[in-house]
Amino acid sequence: MFGNGNNHKLKIFSGRANRPLAEGIAKVLAVPLGNMTLGDFPDRETSVRIEEDVRGRDVFIVQPTSTPVNDHLMELLIILDAFKRASPARITAVLPYYGYARQDRKDKGRVPISAKLVANLITKAGADRVLALDLHAAQIQGFFDIPVDHLYAVKEIAKHVRSLGIDQSELIVLSPDEGSIKKALDFQKNVGGKISVADKRRTSATEIKHGHLIGAPVDGKSVVIYDDMISTAGTIVGAVNVARQHGAKAVYVCATHGVLCGPAIERLGSAKIDQIAITDSIPLPPEKQLPNIKVISVASLIANAIQRIHGNESVSELFKDEPPITREINTK
Structure with missing residues (x-):
């Protein structure tokens, strides 16, 4: 079993895509972040050197392939190659955000x-x-x-929504389009309230139009819009506008990944949104920090999963209510 003896000790390393999240994960697990030098050659090729012994270790590499996607993806691949040649017992790629996921068919x-x-x-x-x-x-x-462990941030985001103190009789979970209904239903199971769907029609490759609402009425209600990511924010803002047009008294937006590319910040800044809650799966640079954005950490969620993988335990248990990490991990 990993964690026993001199070898197979847990090691966490980070690429340059989201080092603060990796530091948060390491802090939760009470282990030091691994020592690795990352840089660029004059022609912008990525340079990687592992600065400590990892032979026989259980290595986890934290690297979301977020913007700039190609740079961070290539860096991840080079880091993986470096570790493969350093003879660890196992290498796990920790991807808080998976780039190119939308081109899936x-x-x-x-x-x-x-x-x-x-x-x-x-x-x-x-x-x-x-x-x-x-x-x-x-x-x-x-x-x-190879094995894939798929985590969901729904419980962390739902906990934040419950902290807003919205009365159950006034809460409406709004799916921003028909394709996100299943995600919205899963979210509603965790926060309560009723469900509604914004009817979205695509008028061109870059333009969409929202019209009607399907499901529970939102007039005089507090609406929470939930999706897995906010990219250009066209879909989200369209759903916000529909909710407001139908009389919603408050609108909250929640998403796991704040990609926030293109006109997203301009759209979100001009929309009538009470709060935007995203996780730290992708770092939020200063130029994208709107006053109504709330960042929720997923460091504990990922740390718990890493601990379970390291100890050969079930990761699915994370989706049940359980106490925080208390067991010790061999890191010496």
């Missing part, structure tokens, strides 16, 4: 399935296991030929 002619390509690259580079958070499409787990 061939829905038209002559297009790639990039999510599968990325899975192949991560596996070939040396990962023995993957730990992911709120994949955009659950079937991406099947693209890997």
Whole structure:
């Protein structure tokens, strides 16, 4: 079993995509973050050197493939290759955000399935296991030929929503489109209230139009819009506008991944939103920090999963109510 004897000790390393989250994970587990030097050659090729012995260790590498996606993905692959050649017992790629996840099927002619390509690259580079958070499409787990542990931040976000003190009789969980109904239903199970759906119609490749609401009325109610990510915020803001047009007295937006690219910040800043809650799966730079954005940490969630993987325990137990980490981990 991992954690016994001199070898197989837990080691956590971080790429440059989200070091604060990796530091938070290491703090929860009470282990030091591994020592690794990352840099760029003059031509911007990535340079990696592991600065400590990892032979026979249980290694976890924290690296979301967020913006700039190609840079962070390539860095992850090079880090994995470096570790594969350093003879650890096991390498787990911890992906709080999985880039290219939206290209998960061939829905038209002559297009790639990039999510599968990325899975192949991560596996070939040396990962023995993957730990992911709120994949955009659950079937991406099947693209890997190695074990994948899929975490959900729904309980952490639901806990925050419950702390807002919204009366159950006034709470409406609003799915921003028909494709997100299942996620909204799972969220509603954790926060209560009733469910509604914003009817979204795509008018072009870049334009969408929201119209009607399907389900519970929102007039005079507090609406919570839930999705797995906010990218350009077109879908989210469209749902916000529909809720307001139908008389919602308060609108809250919740998502796991704050991708916030393109016109997202401008759209969110001009929309009538009481609060936007996202997790720290992707770092939030100063230029994207709106006054009404609340960041929820997933460090404890990921740390608990790492602890369970390290101890060969069930990760699915995390989705039941249980006390925080108390057991000791061999890190010497």
